[in-house]
Amino acid sequence: MAGQSTTITVNGVPHAVAAAADTPLLYVLRNDLALNGPKYGCGLGECGACTVLLAGRAARACSISLQEAAPWPVTTLEGLEQNGVLDPVQKAFVEEQAAQCGYCLNGMVMTVRALLNVNASPSRAQILEALQYNLCRCGTHVEIIRAACRACGLTEQEECQT
Numbered sequence: 001m002a003g004q005s006t007t008i009t010v011n012g013v014p015h016a017v018a019a020a021a022d023t024p025l026l027y028v029l030r031n032d033l034a035l036n037g038p039k040y041g042c043g044l045g046e047c048g049a050c051t052v053l054l055a056g057r058a059a060r061a062c063s064i065s066l067q068e069a070a071p072w073p074v075t076t077l078e079g080l081e082q083n084g085v086l087d088p089v090q091k092a093f094v095e096e097q098a099a100q101c102g103y104c105l106n107g108m109v110m111t112v113r114a115l116l117n118v119n120a121s122p123s124r125a126q127i128l129e130a131l132q133y134n135l136c137r138c139g140t141h142v143e144i145i146r147a148a149c150r151a152c153g154l155t156e157q158e159e160c161q162t
């Protein structure tokens with residue numbers, strides 16, 4: 001609705017957004033706030049490319065409205081780095097070179113970060129469970145899982161256990 005404004009805090013910064021309350025959070029992040037870490041994949045909550053943190057928990061920004069998200073602090077991929085230091089999850093993905101086209105990476109990184117927020121030392125099985133609905137069409141899952149295991153502090157030997 002014209003003239004409507006909603007305040008939402010993203011990466012620690014409050015923003016007054018002139019968008020309809022039912023606008024998908026993903027559109028607000030990308031179009032109004034120029035935060036392009038979250039990607040538009042399916043738009044249906046099924047691929048995970050748009051994942052952000054809502055109060056530290058993984059949320060699919062394509063499937064939650066501005067109004068629904070506004071009460072909670074939102075963190076995007078851009079907000080993980082602190083004072084020029086990558087989040088350990090980002091660092092692990094770089095070290096493992098866990099990307100091909102890279103389109104799914106936002107969702108992979110944010111989902112692993114969300115897992116670590118609630119479980120500081122997850123098992124490989126828990127990592128796989130957390131990532132089971134994050135899709136990668138390039139078939140880079142092996143590298144992605146290796147990076148996720150590294151981010152979660154699993155050794156190479158532990159990674160091989162199922």
Ligand code: FES
Nearest residue numbers: 041042043048062
């Ligand atoms: Fe949101 Fe696919 S774009 S889950």
